[in-house]
Amino acid sequence: MPRGLAWLLLALVLVALPHGLSFSQQEILVFLTINVLLVASYRLLTLTGEWSLGHVVIMGVGAYASALLSKRLGIYVPVAMLLGAGVAALVAYILSFPLFRMKGFYFLIGSFAAGEVIRLLWKRFRDPFGGPKGLKRIEGMPDLDLGVYALDFFEPITYYYFAAAVVAFCLWIMWRIERSPVGLTFHAIHWQDKLAEASGVNVRAYRTRAFVLASGFAGFSGALLAHYIGTINPNSFDVEQMVFVLTWAIVGGTATFYGPILGCIVLTVLNEIVLREMGFEQMRPLVYGLIMILSVLFLPKGLESVVQRVLSARKTG
Secondary structure, three states, X not given: OOHHHHHHHHHHHHHHHHHHOOHHHHHHHHHHHHHHHHHHHHHHHHOOOOOOOOHHHHHHHHHHHHHHHHHHOOOOHHHHHHHHXXXXXXXXXXXXXXXXXXXXXXXXXXXXXXXXXXXXHHHHOHHHHOHHHOEOOOOOOOOEEOOOOEEOOOOHHHHHHHHHHHHHHHHHHHHXXXXXXXXXXXXXXXXXXXXXXXXXXXHHXXXXXXXXXXXXXXXXXXXXXXXXHOOEOHHHHOHHHHHHHHHHHHHHOOOOOOHHHHHHHHHHHHHHHHHHHHOOHHHHHHHHHHHHHHHHHHOOOOHHHHHHHHHHHHHHO
16 A cells, blocks of 8 residues: 555544544543654654653653643733743753753653652642642643634544644654754764764764753643643642553553554553453553563564554465
């Protein structure tokens, strides 16, 4: 099948998809769309070989910043979302100074510690962060009157189309970044950081760049979430949520652009259709942990390796 036709069919499926779902499933579809941006942004960070445990907290920075800008200062919500992403990127840039003195396991632990400090600040200060209860009555996307039809973004189908368009554009940007000279340098640092440094590459600067870019997109996903659900609190961005993101990335695989996205979609479907319908939703962390272990043991390259084998078999067949 020609690539252009495949993309067209995918677009048609995504447009038609919410109309065959119930209201609750439509809301799940909105959250899934936002999570796709989150896990894709996480992979952008891992291109340099660093794995973070604070990525979900950075998502929360974008959510809190966008919510406060619209709620306290009355900034137009789409503009607040962009500014929230900018604040998340700025916080990541500030954190990069202490964090990138470390690497590997130490960076992982340092990112977790930095994230917990930020979450404790949210809990400690009721003004402006709302303390442990967080922020409520966050401004939603304003309705858009097109004359013949008014878009109500409170409806999950409308917000899904908005989020899907935004996420698709962000994914395209990340895809272009990965294939640019900057992205190729990220890969070089991942596999041969000493050789890259010997070739004149400023490894720390490029790792900082990947961290800031990934955090900006994560912050935007947080802003999309905050202005849809209308309420956020520090527990919305705790380490449990971070484990889910890690699981999506590991199970899907990070060698390809679509790997983490595939992991996110498959595990979300598993959770919402299988576990919830069977009444085992509370066992989600246990099931995710088991899936991660089985994936590492029997599918170390993730679900993306299955897709690659299928495509290779079709070509040779």
